[in-house]
Amino acid sequence: MATVYFDAATRRYAGVHAAPAVDAITLDIEDGEFLVLVGPSGCGKSTTLRMLAGLEPVDDGRILVDGHDQAGVRPRDRDIAMVFQSYALYPNMTTAQNMAFALDNSRTPKAQIRERVAEAAKILELEDLLDRKPGQMSGGQRQRVAMGRAIVRQPKVFCMDEPLSNLDAKLRVSTRSQIAGLQRRLGITTVYVTHDQVEAMTMGHRVAVLRDGRLQQVDAPEVLYDKPVNTFVAAFIGSPAITLVESAVSDGRADLHGLAVPVDRTLAAAATDRVVVGFRPESWRIVPESDDGALQLTVELVEALGSESFVYARRPGTDGSGAERERVTIKTEKRAHVEVGDVIRVRPVESEAHLFDAGTGERLVG
Amino acid sequence: MSARAHGAEAISHRSPLKTVAGYTGMVLVLLVIAVPLFWIVITSLKERQDIYVRPAQWFPQPATTANYSDVTTRIPFLDYMRNSIVITGVLSMSKIVLGVLSAYALSLLRFPGRGIVFLVVIAALMVPNQITVISNYALVAQLGWRNTFQGIIIPLAGVAFGTFLMRNQFLNLPTEIIEAARLDGAGPLKLLWRVVLPMSWPTLVAFSLITVVNEWNEYLWPFLMSDDERTAPLPVGLTLLQNNDGVTNWGPVMAGTVLAMLPVLVLFLVLQRQMIKGLTAGAVKS
Numbered sequence A: 001m002a003t004v005y006f007d008a009a010t011r012r013y014a015g016v017h018a019a020p021a022v023d024a025i026t027l028d029i030e031d032g033e034f035l036v037l038v039g040p041s042g043c044g045k046s047t048t049l050r051m052l053a054g055l056e057p058v059d060d061g062r063i064l065v066d067g068h069d070q071a072g073v074r075p076r077d078r079d080i081a082m083v084f085q086s087y088a089l090y091p092n093m094t095t096a097q098n099m100a101f102a103l104d105n106s107r108t109p110k111a112q113i114r115e116r117v118a119e120a121a122k123i124l125e126l127e128d129l130l131d132r133k134p135g136q137m138s139g140g141q142r143q144r145v146a147m148g149r150a151i152v153r154q155p156k157v158f159c160m161d162e163p164l165s166n167l168d169a170k171l172r173v174s175t176r177s178q179i180a181g182l183q184r185r186l187g188i189t190t191v192y193v194t195h196d197q198v199e200a201m202t203m204g205h206r207v208a209v210l211r212d213g214r215l216q217q218v219d220a221p222e223v224l225y226d227k228p229v230n231t232f233v234a235a236f237i238g239s240p241a242i243t244l245v246e247s248a249v250s251d252g253r254a255d256l257h258g259l260a261v262p263v264d265r266t267l268a269a270a271a272t273d274r275v276v277v278g279f280r281p282e283s284w285r286i287v288p289e290s291d292d293g294a295l296q297l298t299v300e301l302v303e304a305l306g307s308e309s310f311v312y313a314r315r316p317g318t319d320g321s322g323a324e325r326e327r328v329t330i331k332t333e334k335r336a337h338v339e340v341g342d343v344i345r346v347r348p349v350e351s352e353a354h355l356f357d358a359g360t361g362e363r364l365v366g
Numbered sequence B: 001m002s003a004r005a006h007g008a009e010a011i012s013h014r015s016p017l018k019t020v021a022g023y024t025g026m027v028l029v030l031l032v033i034a035v036p037l038f039w040i041v042i043t044s045l046k047e048r049q050d051i052y053v054r055p056a057q058w059f060p061q062p063a064t065t066a067n068y069s070d071v072t073t074r075i076p077f078l079d080y081m082r083n084s085i086v087i088t089g090v091l092s093m094s095k096i097v098l099g100v101l102s103a104y105a106l107s108l109l110r111f112p113g114r115g116i117v118f119l120v121v122i123a124a125l126m127v128p129n130q131i132t133v134i135s136n137y138a139l140v141a142q143l144g145w146r147n148t149f150q151g152i153i154i155p156l157a158g159v160a161f162g163t164f165l166m167r168n169q170f171l172n173l174p175t176e177i178i179e180a181a182r183l184d185g186a187g188p189l190k191l192l193w194r195v196v197l198p199m200s201w202p203t204l205v206a207f208s209l210i211t212v213v214n215e216w217n218e219y220l221w222p223f224l225m226s227d228d229e230r231t232a233p234l235p236v237g238l239t240l241l242q243n244n245d246g247v248t249n250w251g252p253v254m255a256g257t258v259l260a261m262l263p264v265l266v267l268f269l270v271l272q273r274q275m276i277k278g279l280t281a282g283a284v285k286s
Helices: A045-053 A095-105 A110-123 A139-151 A169-186 A197-203 A221-226 A231-236 A265-270 A320-326 B002-012 B016-044 B066-074 B077-108 B114-126 B129-142 B149-156 B160-171 B175-183 B188-199 B201-217 B220-225 B234-244 B250-284
Strands: A004-011 A022-029 A034-038 A060-065 A080-083 A157-161 A189-194 A206-211 A214-219 A243-247 A253-256 A259-262 A275-279 A284-287 A295-304 A308-314 A328-333 A343-348 A354-357
Touching (some): A004 A045, A022 A045, A022 A060, A022 A214, A034 A045, A034 A197, A045 A060, A045 A080, A045 A189, A080 B175, A095 A110, A095 A139, A110 A139, A139 A169, A169 A197, A189 A197, A197 A221, A206 A231, A214 A231, A231 A243, A231 A354, A243 A253, A259 A343, A284 A328, A308 A343, B016 B250, B066 B077, B066 B250, B077 B114, B077 B160, B077 B188, B077 B201, B077 B234, B077 B250, B114 B160, B129 B149, B129 B220, B188 B201, B201 B250, B234 B250
Parallel strands (some): A034 A189, A034 A206, A157 A189
Antiparallel strands (some): A004 A022, A004 A060, A206 A214, A243 A275, A275 A354, A295 A308, A295 A343, A308 A328
C-alpha cells in the first residue's frame, strides 16, 4: 500500500511541435484510494498510467510512490501490478502458473506461492480453472485471471488499463462492482483508466478527468456531476449529456432558446462576455399546455429505458441544421407518455442551472 | 493459415474443370520434387550395369543392396557420418543460440546504436558466401586450423538469417505481454526463456529445421577445410567416393546419398508435427 504523487509529470512523444501527450499532471493519490482516470480516447490517460508503471518515461516532472521518486526505477522494481485491456496473459502457462509467475520471480517460497494463488483463486472463483491455459477460457475468465495475477503480488499499487472494455455489457456491470468491492477489501491504492464515464462514476473514490493530456478536474463523482469546473467536464460526465446553451446576458437574464432564465448577477458579471447555461436532463420539468411562458419543443427521439425515458427535443421550426446545440435532453418518468412528434412545454429548474463563461468554458463562481 | 483456409473453401465451390486443373498442377509439382528422389532411391538399388541402360529402368531388376554394403566398406562412412553429426550439431546449436540471443537483444532490449547494429547484420546477410570464402580460407589456414572441427565450425557460425527471422518474430509478439512480464519482475533471461520463446515456438522450430538441413548439406567450406575422414562431413565424403573410381560408379554414390538423407528426414518428420501443433494452437487462440 502506498501513496502516489504526480508532480507536474509530463510525457512528450517524438515530434517537437506536437503537444505533450501528458501535460504537467499534478495529482495526489492517497493510500488505499481508488482513483479513476477518465477522458475521451487520446486524452493521455493510458500514458499517465504507463508512466506510473514505468513503461513510459517521465520527460518532465516527477512521480513519487510513497514519497520516493520513481525516476530511473525499473518497472520490475516498482512493485506495481498492472491489469491490461487485453489481459496480456502468458498463453503458454496455466492459470496457476500465470498467477505464480511474479512470485516465482521474486523468489517467494513455494508454499507461500501456493497459498496465495489458492487464496486469489478462491476470491475470484477460479479454483476450477487453475490448470487451464488462457486459450481455453472465456473473456470473463481471462479477465479474472488477469486480476488474480495482480492480486497475488500484494503490490503497492494496482494499475488497471480499461480492464472491462473487452467484456460484454452485462458481465461488465457485474465485474465492475466485483472489482470495486475487491479493492475496498484489499485496500490497495488503485489507479484505474477508463473511457466509460459510467465506470468512472460508479467505481472510484475520486475521478480525474483528462482532456488533451491536461487534468481538468479531480473530485468525488458527485462533485464532478454537480459542480463541473468547465463545459468539457460538464458535457463528458453524465449520460445522456447535459444541455448547454450559449447566450448573452441582459438584465440578469440569459436567453435559453427564447426562454428567459434568470442568472445570478454577480456570477454573470464575472463572465467576460457571454455565458453558457447548462441543465442536466433531470433538471427539466414538463409543464401543462396552458403554461404560455414555457419553452415549446418538438420531440425528436425518445429513449425508453424502462423505469425512465430520455426525450430529445428541439424548438419547432428549427430543422436538423442546428445540430446538437439546439437540442434539449429531458429526463421523464415512464408515465409521461411522450412520443416522437409531440409538442411539449418544458421549464428548467432554475436553481439547478450550471453557469459557465462562454469564452473560457470555465465555471462561474461567485 | 487463414489464406489456406479460404483457399480450401474456394476449391470446394469451384467447377470440376478448375478442380482438375488444380490437381494437375499439384501432381506436376509433386513430380518435379519426387522424381529425382525416386531416381536416387532406385539407382541405389540397381546393379552397376543396369544404371546406364536405355530406355531407363524405372524399377531395378534385380534389386540389390550391394551398393549399401559397398558404400560402408569402401569409404569410412561412419567417420563421415560422425563428422557430419558433430559439425551439424555444434553449428546448429551455436547458430540457434546466437540467433535467438541477438534477435532478442535487437528487438526487445533497448540500447544505443540498436538500429545500426541491426543494419550491419542485414548487410552481412547480403554478402555472398563465395566472396568471404577466400579471405576466410587465408585466415583459417594461417591459424593452422585446416582439418580441424573449429576450422570448419567457427567461420560458419555467423547468423544473419536467424537474427533477422527471430527478430521479426519477437517484434510481432504482443507488447502488452512483454510489459506484463517486466512488471511481474522477470529479468531479461527469464523473460526470454519463460515468455518470449514459448510464444515463438513454431518460428523457432522452423528456423532450427532450416539451420540443421543447411548445415547437414554444407559442402563448399568443409570441402576446402578437410582433406580426409578426420573432419570431412558426409557430402564431402560422398564426393571422395565418386573420385576413387575414375569412372563414377553411381550406385554406391546414390546409396550414400540415401543414407545421408535419412537422419535429416527423420528429424524433419519429428519437428514437423511440433511445428504444425504450434501453428494451430496459435490460430485457435486468437
